[in-house]
Amino acid sequence: MLQLVDFIVRNRFFLVFVLLETLSIWMVVRNNTYWGATYFNTSNYYVAKTLALSNSVSEYTHLDDINADLASENAHLHALVATLSQAKPLDAPAGYVPDSAFAERFSYTVAKVVDNETNKPNNVITIDKGTAHGIAPGMGVISATGVVGKVRFCSENYSIITSILHSQFMVSTKLVRSNxxxxAKWPGKDPDLIDLVDVSKYTKVYKGDSAVTSNQNSVFPPGIMVGKVESVEVNPNQTFYNIVLQLATDFRNLSYVYVVKNQQLGEQEQLKQRTETTK
Incomplete structure (x- = not known):
């Protein structure tokens, strides 16, 4: 307390000057319309700038939460789209009545990528969800833009994904325009490009055509983007095109993925095994 009093006594002339200046400015602003309007406009401008900066900082610090919310919403939308597309496929024949359980067989779990490889011949991805979250080996993995890979190993809280950028990974793919x-199989070079093999050269293939997952797989829902046709070549000595796709997923900037669970996969696999044993 004594130090405060001593400070005021030592700086009394300066403090009186500041007080009188403040009082003078207040009286000018209060009694002069022009300077009053100028003061309030200027103060409002800087207050608005300060609030905008504060909001920007606050939004930046909450980007992880915002991205997680968006990823959860996308998972819900993926499930809805998959259900609607299977409820009545566009190419279904007249009289076809799909089973409701079949249409709703896919569910989605949001996961965050914690490690990602793109520069190896056999690349894998690590996510922050495991058996404790219902993840199991064999489940498909997609992003907001397209196919990512398939679950290979799981621990309680983490899973390893075999990326589509892996020499042993293939996915059944359909060209939208030609059906x-x-x-789709990665040749092990550019992480932005993938080969589409076994497409007959006796059908028409269009550059820029979309390539999506076909109905002939049990891991991914049909219609998930794989990529777009980048180039098409014909080898005279072969009966198939050499097609290169521009991948839909940007693996260098992969943050969130969706693990796809086929609720009826076990039933399908049991039928396949029974078929194999009776051959």
Whole structure:
């Protein structure tokens, strides 16, 4: 307390000057319309700038929460789209009545990517969800833009994904315009490009055509983007095109993924095994 009094006594002339200046400015602003309007406009401008900066900082610090919310919403939308597309497929024949359980067989779990490889011949991805969250080996993995890979190993809280950028990974893929089905397989070079093999050269293939997952797989819902046709070549000595796709998923900037669970996969696999044993 004594130090405060001593400070005031030592600086009394300066403090009186500041007080009188403040009082003078207040009286000018109060009694002069022009300077009053100028003061309030200027103060409002800087207050608005300060609030905008504060909001920007606050939004930046909450980006992780915002992205997580968007990823959860996308998972819900993926499930809805998959259900609607299977409820009555566009190419279904007249009189076809789909089973409601079949249409709703896919569910989605949001996961965050914690490690991602793109520069190896056999790339894998690590996510922050495991068996404790219902994840199991064999489940498909997609992003907001397209196919990512398939679950290979799981621990309680983490899973390893075999990326589509892996020499042993293939996915059944359909060209939208021609309805021709082939297999997307990575040649091990550019993480933005993938080959589409086993497409007959006796059908028409269009550059820029979309390539999506076909109905002929049990891991991914049909219609998930794989990529777009980048180039098409014909080898005279072969019966298939050499097609290169521009991948729909940007693996260098992969943050969130959706693990796809086929509720009826076990039933399908049991039938396949029974078929194999009776051959």
């Amino acid at each position: 021709e089905i082939g297999y």
